Amino acid sequence: MQRRMIVGVAVGGCLLLGFGLMVWAGTQGLFSPHSKPKRIMAIIDRELQQGQTAAAQAKLEELLAEFPDSPLNDQALLKLGQLHEQQNRLLDARAAYQMLLERFPASPVALQAQDRLGVINVALLLAPTATEGDLVYTIQPGDTLGGVAPR
Numbered sequence: 001m002q003r004r005m006i007v008g009v010a011v012g013g014c015l016l017l018g019f020g021l022m023v024w025a026g027t028q029g030l031f032s033p034h035s036k037p038k039r040i041m042a043i044i045d046r047e048l049q050q051g052q053t054a055a056a057q058a059k060l061e062e063l064l065a066e067f068p069d070s071p072l073n074d075q076a077l078l079k080l081g082q083l084h085e086q087q088n089r090l091l092d093a094r095a096a097y098q099m100l101l102e103r104f105p106a107s108p109v110a111l112q113a114q115d116r117l118g119v120i121n122v123a124l125l126l127a128p129t130a131t132e133g134d135l136v137y138t139i140q141p142g143d144t145l146g147g148v149a150p151r
Contacts, residue, residue, distance in 0.1 A: 101113055
C-alpha cells in the first residue's frame with residue numbers, strides 16, 4: 001500500500017512537471033509555427049552585431065526561402081536590402097526593398113524601405129551602372145546631342 005502511494009505520487013509529480021514544461025514552452029512560442037523563423041532571426045541579429053555579414057545574409061536568404069509566409073519576412077527583406085546597400089550592391093538592395101513594398105505594403109518598416117529605395121534610385125540614376133531601364137548607347141563620330149536624344 002505504501003509502495004503504491006509512493007509510485008503514485010512519483011508518477012503524478014512527473015506528469016505535473018511535464019505538463020508545466022509544456023505550458024512554459026507554449027508561452028515561449030516553441031510550439032508556434034513561427035518559432036523557427038524567430039530563432040533564425042535572433043541568430044541573424046547576433047551575427048549582424050558581431051559583423052558576420054556573409055553568414056547573416058545566408059541566413060536571411062534561407063529564412064525567405066524556407067518560410068515564405070513568415071510574418072518576419074518584412075524585417076528580413078529590410079535587413080537584406082541594408083546588407084546589399086552596405087556591400088554597394090544597389091540593384092540587389094533595390095530588389096529587396098521593392099519586394100518588401102510589394103508583399104508588405106502595410107508593414108511598419110515599409111516607410112523605411114521607401115526612404116531607402118528613393119536614395120538608391122537617385123544613386124543609380126547618377127551611377128555609371130546600367131539598369132534594366134537604361135539604354136546603353138556608344139557615341140559614334142558625327143553624333144550630335146539632337147540626334148542622340150530622341151533614342
